[in-house]
Every structure is written in structure tokens, then in C-alpha cells.
Amino acid sequence: MNMSSERTPSGWEDIVAADPAHSSRYVERFRALAAQGTDIVGEARLIDAMLGRGSRVLDAGCGPGRTGGYLHEAGHTVVGVDVDPVLIEAARADHPGPTWLVGDLAELDLPVADFDAIVCAGNVMTFLAPTTRTAVLAGFARHLAPGGRAIIGFGADRGYDFAEFLTDAGTAGLTVDLLLSTWDLRPFTDDSDFLVAVFSHAPDRDTPSSPDA
Known part of the structure; x- marks a missing residue:
């Protein structure tokens, strides 16, 4: 995927710009957790x-x-x-097999657009530039197969209100x-401090039959 030179940097990119070693520490943190036997794949299950x-x-x-x-x-x-090439390099090294691409989710335009599931975990939505959030979600909708689902999870108090996200x-x-x-x-519940939302693409949902059908 190519990224436009005029695009708005994500919050993650702002963090990395301020601390260039941030991504490498992030990679090593999860490698260490995996080596310790910590369960880091609950989302995937x-x-x-x-x-x-x-x-x-x-x-x-x-x-x-x-x-x-x-x-x-x-x-x-x-x-x-993922927008971060350091993280993509680690994914390619540690998990060969999938297709790993550097790209901006706000400019998502993959040649294959019929995914059965789109997963967005790890508080990714809260690292997006606020002005790109709806574009990212629209990109997910465009890339779902009929009957496919998008599953998105992130925590409260991270700058993206749950009600605003659902809207x-x-x-x-x-x-x-x-x-x-x-x-x-x-x-x-209304008191939950984390949200995992499962969505389908609205136009692909079954519509009620007419009385004359």
C-alpha cells in the first residue's frame, strides 16, 4: 500500500516521532510476554x-x-x-505466512475486498487521528464480504468515547x-471500561420480506 504525502499522521506516528525507540520496545515487550507463556492471543481466539x-x-x-x-x-x-514499518518488519520475522503490509488504515484500498472478518484490536482506534476515524471505519465496511463482520476493541478513557465511536x-x-x-x-454495560463491538456491513444485512412476497 502507498501512503499519500498529504495524509494526516496518526497518534501512533506522533508517539514514534517523539520517541523513535518506542516501536522497538513495543515489539520486544510482546516477544517477552510470549516467551514467558503469557496469553497474548485472546482476541485471535x-x-x-x-x-x-x-x-x-x-x-x-x-x-x-x-x-x-x-x-x-x-x-x-x-x-x-499497520502504519509502522518497524512493527511490520517484526510481524514478517516472527509470523511468516500472512501478507504483512505497511499502510494507513485511513487510505485502505486493498485489491481484495471480500474479507470474512476484519479485526481491529489493541486499542488501534484510539491511536488514529480523530479526523480519520470515520474514513477508517468506512474502509472496513468497503472491505467486508457479504455476511462478513468487523470486530473492533478498545478501552475507555483513551480519547474516543464509546457512544461517539458507535455513531x-x-x-x-x-x-x-x-x-x-x-x-x-x-x-x-454502561459501566464497562472496555468495548468489543461486532459489526456487519449494513447493506449486506437481510431485509424483511414484503407482505406480497
Whole structure:
């Protein structure tokens, strides 16, 4: 994927610009957690449970590849996109097999646009430039196959209010199927400090039959 020279930098890019070693530390943190036997693939297990074997998955904001790597090993065809080339390099090194691409989610335009699932984990939505949030969500909607679902999770108090996010998703053409408060299926409430939202693409949903059908 090519990135426009006139694009708005993401919050993640601002962090890296201020601290060039940030990405490398992030990679090593997850490598260390994996080496210690820490469970770092809870998101991926939920996605896998939602899919038939051999599904197409877009790991949006894939980072160093922990989610997409697991889903590839589970037998799915995975494309991962992240704006940070250091993270993509780590994904390619640690999780060979998926297609890992450097790209801006706000300019998402992949040659294949029929993903059975799009997963956006790790608080990625909160690192986007606020002006690009709806464009990112619209890109997800465009890249879903009929019947496909987008699963997006992030925490509260990170600069993106849950209600605002759900409004943006509706504007972008996504319809809420399910709201959870964790990646292990606990229900979402008004007091939840984390949101996992499962969406479908609104135009692909079944419409009621007419009385004369």
C-alpha cells in the first residue's frame, strides 16, 4: 500500500516521532510476554471461533502480528496492515505466512475486498487521528464480504468515547450485531471500561420480506 504525502499522521506516528525507540520496545515487550507463556492471543481466539476454516481475515492495525499470526496458524488467509514499518518488519520475522503490509488504515484500498472478518484490536482506534476515524471505519465496511463482520476493541478513557465511536460506525455503514466488554464474551454495560463491538456491513444485512412476497 502507498501512503499519500498529504495524509494526516496518526497518534501512533506522533508517539514514534517523539520517541523513535518506542516501536522497538513495543515489539520486544510482546516477544517477552510470549516467551514467558503469557496469553497474548485472546482476541485471535474469539475471531477464530466466529469463522469457518479457511476464511479471509484482515488484521487492521496488526502491530507485530500476534493476532494475525495466530489466525494464520489456525488455517485462515490473513492480510495485516499497520502504519509502522518497524512493527511490520517484526510481524514478517516472527509470523511468516500472512501478507504483512505497511499502510494507513485511513487510505485502505486493498485489491481484495471480500474479507470474512476484519479485526481491529489493541486499542488501534484510539491511536488514529480523530479526523480519520470515520474514513477508517468506512474502509472496513468497503472491505467486508457479504455476511462478513468487523470486530473492533478498545478501552475507555483513551480519547474516543464509546457512544461517539458507535455513531461514527453507523455513519460509515456498519451495523452493530453485538457489544461485549471483553474479548472473552462478557456482556457490555454502561459501566464497562472496555468495548468489543461486532459489526456487519449494513447493506449486506437481510431485509424483511414484503407482505406480497
